Amino acid sequence: MCLTIPGKIAEIQENEGMRTGRVLFGGIARQACLDYVPEAREGDYVMVHVGFAISVVDKEQAERTYALLESMGVLSEELALKSGETPSS
């Protein structure tokens, strides 16, 4: 129930006073309410929970975090190889 997943806004519509969007999750499209993310635009990724977008995914932060995690993954693996530890352990 508490599942919240990122999806890409394909289209924004007005639906009886509510701002909604067609959001793509991989190959699946679902309607989501966008009233809580007034800044969201088509093409943005939003985190969707029980049919409501609760945040716009911050692209810059995501890229920065990912680069950090990736470098740490590579670095640790190198360290492990140097010390003779099996990386998959």
Place this chain on the structure above:
Amino acid sequence: MKYMDEYRDAKIARGLAAEIRRRSTRPWVIMEICGGQTHTLMRYGIDELLGKSVELVHGPGCPVCVTPLEMIDRANALARRPEVTLVSYGDMLRVPGSETDLFHIKAEGGDVRIVYSPTDAVELARKEPERQVVFFAVGFETTAPAHAMAVLQAERLGLKNFSLLVSHVLVPPAIRMLLQSPRNRVQGFIAPGHVCTVVGVTEYEELAREFHVPIVVGGFEPADLLDAIRLLVCQLEEGRAELENSYTRSVQYAGNRAAQAAVERVFEVADKKWRGVGEISSSGLRLKQEYAAFDAERKFGLGSVTAEEPNECISAEVLLGHKKPTDCTAFGTRCTPEKPLGAPMVSTEGACAAYYQYRRHLVTL
């Protein structure tokens, strides 16, 4: 899917786990609050990947699990009324009440329906004006904005046949209760990333300061959780106790103001009973007086119902992190997801269900 798959990269996960093992000088006790995070940890075997560097204990963050037995009994009573259509999220249907569950009531002819979003329930009320549609609104801070919007939408549409059976809980009072307990062993917390997406992080900052306990806001993919654990281990090793945010792609410091405004308009903070735990002051939400017309408890005069928990179920101890699901004598035998004794075995977010699903009862850790 973008922003999900890359955080499931095995190489990154192994690297982070190696870093945690390298930094940790003793088995630090870390609790993840949210049941969704519990499932990620079990599903990807993160507990095994970390070995003895960290002990992970699981918190009370499963809304289905902490919904009091009395509320399940009230939902069951409503579902039996001929004029009522009881609408809920799928995982509420098999939660055992005192006598039965919604699934059995549905099988006996009760009008019980499952939806993905509360707005679907509003739509149902609009399409079927002769039915009294009651939505079983269970959840934490993440779900409250959706339930608030359902009420506002029903009000806007002038619907007289829509109401909520509210069982809403708040995370920070539960963390406070855990930290104040003389039995507390938890040394660091992973704060729930989607709750914080809505409410922001200020309350967690206060908790970290007041109790001198490290708290890191974490996401839900393996790399997110490993990064949160890494930051906690660093803090613990260095003797720091701060609030850090590892889930910056979704969580902003102040949270989502628009969502907070809707929740404040419709709900107010109230004392709340947690299943298996008892009453925690100011730990829940109820509908404000001006929205009483949308409150199923007042509308249908459900009054006070008391109920007793089954003796054998140790869900209270599991929800507080004192015991692991595998410590229960009924686990995997008299209590399974098909025939659960308690809620943590039912919900997709329950710790017992996570242990059972990923077969932790068949392996020795």
